Amino acid sequence: MPTAAIPSSSRLNPVQMHLLHLFSRPMSEQELKELKMLLVEWYDRKAQEEMDRLWEEKGLSNEKMDEILKTRHRSPYK
Numbered sequence: 001m002p003t004a005a006i007p008s009s010s011r012l013n014p015v016q017m018h019l020l021h022l023f024s025r026p027m028s029e030q031e032l033k034e035l036k037m038l039l040v041e042w043y044d045r046k047a048q049e050e051m052d053r054l055w056e057e058k059g060l061s062n063e064k065m066d067e068i069l070k071t072r073h074r075s076p077y078k
Contacts, residue, residue: 012020027035054060 023035
């Protein structure tokens with residue numbers, strides 16, 4: 001997968017610097033795989049937390065979602 005070019009004027013933020021320092025040692029393929037899975041699980045949890053927050057904020061329920069799915073939202077063709 002190609003990576004985007006980083007402008008030379010860009011600086012790493014504190015989180016990026018911390019991660020670089022933390023992972024500056026050599027890693028095996030298995031460790032890399034485990035780390036990637038850990039990050040995927042973390043992002044998944046954060047996304048789920050945000051969806052739960054929005055669900056509560058909008059007052060959604062399974063019944064409301066079923067109603068939305070059954071509603072026709074498209075205009076009829078003329």
